[in-house]
Amino acid sequence: MIKKPYKLKKTDYFLHPEEVLLEKDDKVGLNSASRLEWPIERKLFIILKSLVVVLMGILLGMTLYLQIFKSSYYITQAKNNYLRSYTINAPRGIIYDRYGEPLVLNSSSYSLVMMPLDLPRLESDRIKLSREIAQVLNLDAEEIKNLVANTDLLSIEPVLIKSNLELEEVRKLETSFVNTPGFLVIEDTSRYYPFKEAFSHVVGYVGKLSQSELQKYPDYPLTSSVGKTGLELFYEDKLHGQPGQKIVETNATYTVIKDLGQEDPVKGNDLITTLDSELQLVLFNSLKNQIRDLKINGGAAIALNPKTGEVLALISQPSFDPNIMTKGSPAATINKYLTSSQHPLFNRAVAGFYPPGSLIKPLVGLAALEEKIVSPEFKLYDEGKIVIVSPYNKNEKYTFSDWQPHGWVDMREAIAQSCNVYFWTVGGGYGNISGLGWQKLYKWWQIFGLDKKTGIDLVEEINPPLPSPQWLAKTRPQDPTWRVGDTYNVSTGEGGLVLTPIQLVNYVAGIANNGVIRQPHLVNKIQGVDGKIESVRPFKVSSVLPVKPENIKVIQEGMRGVVTYGTASVLKDLPLEAAGKSGSPQRKVNGQNVYEGLFAIYAPYNDPEILLLVVLEKPPNGASDTLPTIREVINWYQKNRLGKTEEEIKNLIQHNKLKQSQKETIPTFISPSTTILDLAKASSTTTTLINKNNN
Template sequence: MFYQLKKIFRNHNRSKNRDIDPDEIFLDSQNLPEFDTAQFEGRIEKPIPRSAFTTLLFFIFFVGGVFIFKLWGLQIISGEQFRTRSDNNNLRHTIIFADRGLILDRNAVPLVWNTINPESNDFSLRVYATSTGLSTILGYVKYPTKDSKGIYYQDQDSFNAKDGIEKIYNAELLGKNGTKITETDVKGNVISESVIELPEDGKNLTLSIDIKLQKKLSMALLDIADRAGYKGGASIVMDIHTGEILASSNFPEYDSQIMNYGTDNKKINSWISDKNHPFLNRLISGLYTPGSIMKLFVALGVLDQGVISPTKQILSTGSISVPNPFFPDKPSVFLDWKAHGYVDLRHAIAVSSNVYFYTVGGGHRAQKGIGIGNIEKYAQMFGFGEITGVDFFGEKKGTIPSPEWKKQNFNGEIWRIGDTYNTAIGQYGFQVSLIQVVRAVSAIANEGTLLTPTFTKVGKKAEEKGSRVKISGIVPLDKNFYTIVKEGMRLGVTDGTSGALNFPFVEVASKTGTAQIGTSKNLVNSWVVGFWPYKDPKYAYAVVMERGSKNNQFGAVLVMKELFEWMNVYVPEYLK
């Protein structure tokens, strides 16, 4: 035993002085057939290859490089983008809605104003005056709406004007919205707000309407319509020197406030389905057969053409007849509404004699007429068949019958003398709007100036310096011709069909008209037009009542009767 230990130490000392052979350290498993490779304890490992260290280092450097590259991309290349996106998670641009401008009457009485919205601080609510007859004029707006995230739609970030003055003058009334930045926490709670652009409220708009006059005119229209069973109607009063519309009513009509809220679906649907069309602006878009009011303009054409002296009388026995080439024993008969006896031009206007205007319009026997070409010419001279340019949308041109018009609309039929007769008294295919009529009557009153009607206050007369009055045309007829026609209109009040307007407190000039409608001729439209004061005209008016009974004793003239009597008590300044 001692000998063996001594041998081991001897060998150990010898080994200090020589190199160690790897075979002496690591046993070759191939030389140990009985070595248990599955046994961990006591196992002698093989050396790790140098390539393993190289692979590991490459992997570490590769992963690190990728990480550094991505970090560089996030911080340097896209850092600003992600920083903005992060900020936007907490900061939001919010609209500050501008208040719409007020709409005022000519005396600064508010017709449309703003009030606090009890459900939202974002914008104010619109309030509309409740006076009858204003809705068609004022129109209404719809409010901005949000999406499911509470953000206002891009195309609905302002009030949506839908009709009337609100729509026509939306650019002035709208104003300019402001912007604020709202900071919120992760729960959506507002931390702070900063205004970056203040809103600019819309401009106030002063209309030409006098709310007192407007209200009474509308009430009178509704009263006569109710008493006489008319299905609709419209009326207007206009300054003959400026074109300002002082009052205008429309029946039936919708309610601006209900349309503004948009919550009363039952009421709104009833208006949509109403056969009397409450959404129709009868002043601008309604077209009517004018009837006898067209005799005023035919009379001016007759005087200008010189086909008859204004003092020459024509006998009205209640009708005239012309030979019928197809049935010689059955002449064509054209009726007057009554037998008037002998009438000259002034009295023919006053009593509205059909026979007189048949004769001077189309000619009869020895008396020459001006013919359909001239009837069309003078109607056009006074603005019929064209838009007036009023500051409103949806204006209709109407129709002036002519031989060409008949060919186009009646399968090429030729024009006959009876067509001229009927056109001369405002029947047949004549279609006019109320705004055209009041402008044309104003041109008679002011002796030849066609004004552009307006719902806004313009102030000064056309001839005054700095005036904003728009003149759309001049009708250059002899002033004496205008005088003769105006005398006939005044005679209509003192001795003719407008006798209801014969007052002791104001002199009115007027012309009535009745237009038969429908195939049965049992329904009529009732008209009255005119101006006042007679000797120094300031205002013109026109009223039409729709689809009343032909036997009705209540015509449009009674609407103006109520208005004049009211003005005499409450606003006598309008009668001077």
């Protein structure tokens, strides 16, 4: 008989072997503290339920807040995923000569810009892309790499990489980077300088913003061009227009599919300068040819109206083509300018230091008359030298030799014949003539404004220090004592006295204009886009010389004698009466005596319209080598400008157009109303967006 197996009924007191972990003294009826399992209490369920309700409430509240109060913000953010806003650079103002001839123009061009927000996310991809772009455009790869590295990758503001792209460069970019994110080609405006080298130092040029300029012009778009030198720099705030904005819609691949409108840019103001472009070209070519024929380093020339201070022409040689600087040319091309021993980028006309030599004698003579050192009729016998005894050793003598003996001369003849002995005497003293001494010489340099800048509207102007005992102690510490010989030297424009051409021409203008010095300036009018004149630069009086009319007349007569019977009598056959003064200062260079060549002339003598200064660096014959240019320009002025009204001159210009060899084929120029950035058109033309955004 098989017995049926028993089934044990488990109770709460039934223990499994693995559960026998109790204290030995516990009873079979276990207490709650000794049990391994026990039911969850009700209040814990209540707490959990409350937490769920609170979290659901917070979630619901945030949903309502985002949908009701922040909806517009997130709609805008969403739109940013398919809308793009681009800055439209404003055309810069045009710079004209005094008769309406444009000296710089705006041409339609292409620029490559970087869109930081659309760049690849990986740094390695960005570096690779930078190198590829640099290779195609022949740019410095490190420069592009650093530009990308220092850019805010969340910025939507375009950053200029290169302006004035050649069409071949545009084609290469389209071919090589058609699906590349972060870069695009835009239609832009660029500056074109039709006269190339002839106006480079006065008009200047533009370029892309540097880091320091970004701080100076914080509101400028990063694609802007900014004036670097010349009038382009000095009048940057006037020439730079108000940028516009264009909004476009893109598809999923960020190709432009719709133009949503734009705010048009406002063109910059125009400048009406004092310059005469025909005169500038005549002077530029004459000086250039003379420097070439003499095989010398360089020179400068300035023509101005002494009665108004209007600069008619301003030349520095050698020169440079501003189109090369503006186009973003290869570094090797620009480096030729930067490393040239002739320093073509340097503006000699306002920053070159030249000893004036005998050109300072009219000033010294006028000072001597005003200080009553001598009278106009006082005569001195010039035997060709001065011999002075050392105050420290009576047996030691110093001889100062004139360039030739001149016999008996008064003030007028001393200026005309450029007698050094006469001006050593009235400057430093000799015999019974006390002389001006360095203090009074310094005083009259200051009266003529030679201790400061003239204020011409060129940032490049600088003024050299004037010689004095304090100056000498710094420059000649091994022998710091100022002696009478030092006074002699500065009295004839040597011995450390150096001035800029603009300072020299300004000082001579004070004599030509009967003691009134007008501030030299290059711009007369600033014209707004509506044609209205915003401001007119006044003919500001820099100073009125405290001199007697009869004394300044003596100096003028002496300068007239320079041309009629003096050191420049070869000019006596000029077609109009003129007065002038030469300067051939001598100094040692590498142990050799070399000369500078300077000549200033104004005409007509009794009612001057033009004052011309020509400076040559180390010509073989000193001031004599300036005379061919002086003659050519004065003859041209008499034939083409003297006595003519502005209307007659404009008509003459139409019949005597500037030589085409001075201009190249001019690209297409745009009017102020032309759209600069046409992204809608860009998707199917040469301005195709290179950027196929990967965001």
